């Protein structure tokens with residue numbers, strides 16, 4: 291089924307979406323921490339135009355959101371996908387997948403090399419993510435090996451390897 295047939299479409303976030311995005315992120319996670327993180331990232335140099343995507347119903351309600359921001363890997367530019375949020379009543383209907391694919395495609399079109407994600411190891415491989423450890427990418431804290439994943443967008447150059455440094459608002 292196409293997105294439109296399902297009653298929603300995806301598009302980049304606009305300024306008018308800020309409050310709605312905050313609501314969606316806060317509803318998807320147990321605490322407001324991730325919603326506050328999105329707001330903090332918006333004013334951080336790690337924020338890149340065109341890499342915050344929303345899913346919106348035909349009635350104009352924002353129901354999903356995916357954010358990609360700048361990180362570095364041993365000083366080389368890379369991207370971090372986080373957070374991804376879908377309103378609980380719309381989860382498992384394809385919204386998360388669509389909004390992630392759209393954000394990844396926008397990153398690819400910017401000529402970015404690699405996206406990292408820390409999350410459900412059962413979910414992200416469907417987008418092409420593989421274990422980060424296979425490419426020598428790690429984080430400066432303890433995580434289960436399978437939870438840290440990377441997607442190479444541009445394989446014309448060797449992908450960066452080393453330790454991920456996240457934007458300051460992540461606080462890690």
Ligand SMILES: CC(C)(COP(=O)(O)OP(=O)(O)OC[C@H]1O[C@@H](n2cnc3c(N)ncnc32)[C@H](O)[C@@H]1OP(=O)(O)O)[C@@H](O)C(=O)NCCC(=O)NCCS
Nearest residue numbers: 318374375376381382383384385386387408409410412413
């Ligand atoms: C994770 C999330 C973004 C996925 O979005 P979604 O729209 O529900 O997912 P899609 O409909 O595109 O894909 C559905 C598939 O995702 C996987 N999936 C969804 N939620 C999952 C979870 N919590 N753990 C593992 N896999 C999950 C399942 O394989 C599911 O398939 P199934 O319904 O056949 O079991 C969404 O469920 C969400 O907002 N969860 C709460 C916040 C969160 O955990 N964010 C991600 C942090 S890594």
